[in-house]
Amino acid sequence: MLNAVWLFLLVVGVGTAAVTGRIDVVTTSVTEATKQAVELAIGFIGTMSLWLGLMRVAEKAGLIESLGRALRPLARWLFPSLDPAGPAVGMMLMNMSANLLGLGNAATPFGLKAMAELRKLAPDGDRASDAMCTFLAVNTSAITLVPVTIVALRAALGSSQPTAIVGACFLATVCSAVVSVTADRLLRAAARRKGA
Amino acid sequence: MGDLVNAAARWLLPVFLVGLPLYGYLRGVDVYGEFVDGAQEGFWTAIKTIPFMVAILTAMAVFRSSGALTALLNLAAPVARLLHLPSEVLPLVILRPLSGSASFAYTADLMRSFGPDSLLGRLGSAVQGSTDTTFFVLTVYFGSVGIKDARYAPAVGILGDVAGFIAACLLTTLLFSP
Numbered sequence: 001m002l003n004a005v006w007l008f009l010l011v012v013g014v015g016t017a018a019v020t021g022r023i024d025v026v027t028t029s030v031t032e033a034t035k036q037a038v039e040l041a042i043g044f045i046g047t048m049s050l051w052l053g054l055m056r057v058a059e060k061a062g063l064i065e066s067l068g069r070a071l072r073p074l075a076r077w078l079f080p081s082l083d084p085a086g087p088a089v090g091m092m093l094m095n096m097s098a099n100l101l102g103l104g105n106a107a108t109p110f111g112l113k114a115m116a117e118l119r120k121l122a123p124d125g126d127r128a129s130d131a132m133c134t135f136l137a138v139n140t141s142a143i144t145l146v147p148v149t150i151v152a153l154r155a156a157l158g159s160s161q162p163t164a165i166v167g168a169c170f171l172a173t174v175c176s177a178v179v180s181v182t183a184d185r186l187l188r189a190a191a192r193r194k195g196a
Numbered sequence: 197m198g199d200l201v202n203a204a205a206r207w208l209l210p211v212f213l214v215g216l217p218l219y220g221y222l223r224g225v226d227v228y229g230e231f232v233d234g235a236q237e238g239f240w241t242a243i244k245t246i247p248f249m250v251a252i253l254t255a256m257a258v259f260r261s262s263g264a265l266t267a268l269l270n271l272a273a274p275v276a277r278l279l280h281l282p283s284e285v286l287p288l289v290i291l292r293p294l295s296g297s298a299s300f301a302y303t304a305d306l307m308r309s310f311g312p313d314s315l316l317g318r319l320g321s322a323v324q325g326s327t328d329t330t331f332f333v334l335t336v337y338f339g340s341v342g343i344k345d346a347r348y349a350p351a352v353g354i355l356g357d358v359a360g361f362i363a364a365c366l367l368t369t370l371l372f373s374p
Binding site: 012022025036037038040044045046049055059126127132142146151163165166175178187188191 | 201202204205206208209213216217219220223225226227230231232233234235236237238239241242243245249250251253254255256257258259260261262263264267290294300301303304307308312313317318321322325326327328330333334336337340341342344345346348349351352353355356357359360363364367368371372
């Protein structure tokens, strides 16, 4: 799919330029774009380092664990069939807390461990369990307090207010989480009725 | 409400700059050492975006400078008008669930072209920050434990992304429209 999109941009772009006689403009703009891509990444180094440095301090101070404890009642409601003190719920809580802080790199290992624990609870067949589906619904719509990468990118591009979008992101991810969890519940109930 | 959200956003970095190291220090963390270790990761994270940035910014440069973008956006204009959105954000709907790096680079291209503090720059940022690489996550997570039948999980993921996209656009327009 990504292959198709990228090829489409290049082929149709150059094709249009050939027809409209803008080939020279294309050549100069491509040279300019590659230069800007590198300049952008260089600017991104500083702002990304600042955020990842701060977030490492938060991680080492045990903020992920504290958040995980605070979210425990939520897990009880999301995963009624699971032992709330078990390792599966523990890993899922760590994953959710890391996502909440915008720590994508820290979230993924917790998420994969959570999947492995969920697999131990449903070891047979190649079908996703109810809990796995709910976990992915929560994970892909993850509520985010600080979208770290995008804030750093905005700062690197010279935004006067890099964090301006934080509120909108938080509220939008709350919306998507509500929609995902509701859809998960409804589809699970529908699957039960069909006896699947 | 909008003012409150904006004020909170303005205070976020200063509060984090003071709060996190102070909290860490009180919990016995070697704050300076850990900060530097974490920052080290920032270097590679940024460097690793270069190939994606080059791929997407180049393709967008070709597409924009040839005039093809204007033509395509004119075609998409009715859809965009229906959604009350600038048509330039629409490509994010396709890119975002497929590849985080590609949609990230596209957002960078939006901000580079229109400015990070423009409505479009903010729309792109909010969409990028509120949605996920759903297909990628599903593949990796289910793949890691040998699940082949994902049941209704892809449908749920897409619904969540659509909701996130719409909410991010609505909220940004609401908070920042003049």
